[in-house]
Amino acid sequence: MPDLPMPLPRGQASLPGPEVIADRVPTAGALADRLRERIKREGPISFHDWMEAALYDPQAGYYCVDRQRQGRHGDYRTAPETSPLFAAIFATYFSKLFAELKRPPGFTIFEAGAGSGHFAYGVLDSLRRDSPEIFAVTNYLIEEISPAARARATERLAEFAGRVTFHNFDEIEKPVPAGVIFTNELIDAFPVHRVVRREAGVRELYVGLNRERFVWVEGDLDESVAGYCNRINLELREGQIVEINPAADWFIERCARLFDQGYVVTVDYGAERAELLAAPHRLAGTLRGFRRHRMLDDPLAHPGEQDLTTTIDWTQVSEAGRRAGLRTLRLDSLDRFLMEEGCRLLERVANSADAAESARLLTSARELVLPTGLAASFQICVQQKI
Numbered sequence: 506m507p508d509l510p511m512p513l514p515r516g517q518a519s520l521p522g523p524e525v526i527a528d529r530v531p532t533a534g535a536l537a538d539r540l541r542e543r544i545k546r547e548g549p550i551s552f553h554d555w556m557e558a559a560l561y562d563p564q565a566g567y568y569c570v571d572r573q574r575q576g577r578h579g580d581y582r583t584a585p586e587t588s589p590l591f592a593a594i595f596a597t598y599f600s601k602l603f604a605e606l607k608r609p610p611g612f613t614i615f616e617a618g619a620g621s622g623h624f625a626y627g628v629l630d631s632l633r634r635d636s637p638e639i640f641a642v643t644n645y646l647i648e649e650i651s652p653a654a655r656a657r658a659t660e661r662l663a664e665f666a667g668r669v670t671f672h673n674f675d676e677i678e679k680p681v682p683a684g685v686i687f688t689n690e691l692i693d694a695f696p697v698h699r700v701v702r703r704e705a706g707v708r709e710l711y712v713g714l715n716r717e718r719f720v721w722v723e724g725d726l727d728e729s730v731a732g733y734c735n736r737i738n739l740e741l742r743e744g745q746i747v748e749i750n751p752a753a754d755w756f757i758e759r760c761a762r763l764f765d766q767g768y769v770v771t772v773d774y775g776a777e778r779a780e781l782l783a784a785p786h787r788l789a790g791t792l793r794g795f796r797r798h799r800m801l802d803d804p805l806a807h808p809g810e811q812d813l814t815t816t817i818d819w820t821q822v823s824e825a826g827r828r829a830g831l832r833t834l835r836l837d838s839l840d841r842f843l844m845e846e847g848c849r850l851l852e853r854v855a856n857s858a859d860a861a862e863s864a865r866l867l868t869s870a871r872e873l874v875l876p877t878g879l880a881a882s883f884q885i886c887v888q889q890k891i
Contacts, residue, residue: 536558551709551711552696555808567810568650568694591843593628599614599632606767612644613644616688617647617691643668645662647672658671675759688772692817699749702742710722710746711723711724753818754821766891770887771822771888831890832890836885838884839883
């Protein structure tokens, strides 16, 4: 086991109410200064805009600068870098989906938010070894916003250069005939709006300043947020906070446009809407910040220097899919999925002639699928377009 705490990056934390100053120590750095100047110039900004800058600002956003985010010396751990069996199991699953598509002459795997390419390498290496006939017709398209991560992925995937390309998926004009779109811990990091129920109605939480400190400020709902709340008939208890993730709708709908027939496979930490809204430990919302494998109390502290995440609404993902012509085939816990889909692979690993390698892989597999393992608090959603 690692000698650092290994929180599941999608755990829960209680957050201060909107009246509490969230940044007890003034943040440093150019991004924080720019955000302060914007607030002074424009007034309080939506948390959506604040989170977008904190995570995706091209010069200083958490996911855009060259830093070690994953692994023991980073801020969190993800399944692909925990065990190579994660990608190998999904390669087996993608092979099943390929057969379900009646073995098309061309097969495209899309991955959004691929990071340094651990998962892509594992999938392609497994297909090349175990399913060469599928590998021969497979292309792998990656969308990754971080230039540093793209550079590392390009180096890691060099031996597959003829099959791997990097694209902004918005620039793909013509859908491919058949494919699979895969994401792992992506939607939870999309910028969100935050709303709170007060006696007078639902209010939006904006980010303002108090003596250079970032603070929560209540205001009227943004028009798009109000429309979303009305569409889902949102009902909250007094003081309850919830996050609104408009990009989740956009992303699922965009995925459906990338192929004529195929599957959208989403791995993330979430819950159905009814559970999200009813759970007592989520009354303060699900927004969390992570730094050095520790969950932080202040999501407004140190913009650009900590990971920010929220629990996704699987009901929203399914609804967005239906509007885009996708049918939800499966919503399951990730550990159960990995055990079911990987049982034959695990058996083969256990019986491998290389005892040392077999022991290493089985140890990493246990870290994934045990009740306290990394996959236990994650889910997988599989949607189909036919």
